[in-house]
Amino acid sequence: MKQNKMPFIEPGDRTVFKMPENYFKNFEANLEKRIDALEKEKVSSNGLLQVQTKAKKFKFSMETHRPILYMAAMFVLLLFSISLVLNLSSDKTSSSLRLSAESQTPSATTSVPTAEDYLINSIGAYGITEYYVESEYLK
C-alpha cells in the first residue's frame, strides 16, 4: 500500500475495506459449486441445443431456398392467371358460336305452329284490314 502519495491528504488506504474471515477459501468453494451446477446445466441443455441446431439448420435452408420458392410461387400464379384468361376467352367464343348456330338452325319451339301462326296463314295474301272488312260485310 502506497502511503502519502498525495500531498493533500493522508491516503484512505484500502485497509479501510474489510472482508469476512476466510473469504477467499470460501469463495473458491462457492465458485466450484457454481461451476458444477453450470456444467450440469450444460449437459442437460445439450439435447435441447441439438434440437435448436436442427431447427436453425432448417431455417437456414429455408432462407437459402427462399428465392427459388418465390420463383416457383410466381410461376404457379402466372400459369393460373393464363389458364383463367384462356378459360374466359374460350367461354366467350363458345357462347358466340352457340348463338350463331342457334340463329342458323330453327329451334324446336319455332317449328311447332301456334294459334297466331294459324291465324296469319289463314289470312294468306289478304291484308288484316281486308280480312276484318270482309268478315264484317258477310255479316
Next chain:
Amino acid sequence: MEKIDEKELIQMFSDENQRRKAFSILVKQYSESLYWQIRKMVLSHDDANDVLQNTFLKSWDNLSQFRGESKISTWLFRIAVNETYTFLNKERQRNQSNFTDLEDVMIQNLQSDPWFSGDEVALKLQKAIMTLPDKQRLVFNMKYYDDMKYEDISEALGTSVGALKASYHYAVKKIEAFLSLEL
C-alpha cells in the same frame, strides 16, 4: 499456494482432463488481486463478491477460446473490468429509474457498510474518487493505491502511457479540487 508457470497453465487448459485443476489454480492465484480491483470500483463487499464470481464464471466459459495471445493475468483483468463496468451501468440504470444518483447511493451504503472501517477523511476521499468517470477512477486506483507502473497499466487496459498519465493528472486535480471544498 501452488504456483505454476503461465505456459504450463495454458497447456493444462487445452487438456480437458486437467482443465478443472488448472482453473482451480488460476482462481487461487488471481482471485485476491482481482477482488481488490473490483472492490475499489464497486466499494461494497457483497457487490465485489458477485462481480468476482461472474468474472471467473465468464473466464471458465471462455477458457477453451483462450489461445495465450496475451498474459492470463491481462485476460482475466480485462474480463473483471468489463464485468465491473457492466455491473455499474446496470446499477446506474436502476437508480436512474428511481431518480437517484448511483455515486450518492454507493457512498451512503459505504457509510453503513460493516466491511468499511474508514474514518471521515477516508470517506471523503472515497466521495472525491467517486466523482471521477469509471475509467479515470480505475486508472487512479491502479496508480494511487497499487502504485502500478504506467507501462503495466497500459498493457492491462490497452491504453497508451501518455493517455494514462494525462488521465491520472486530471484525476488528481479533480480530487484536489473536491477535497479543498470538503475539508
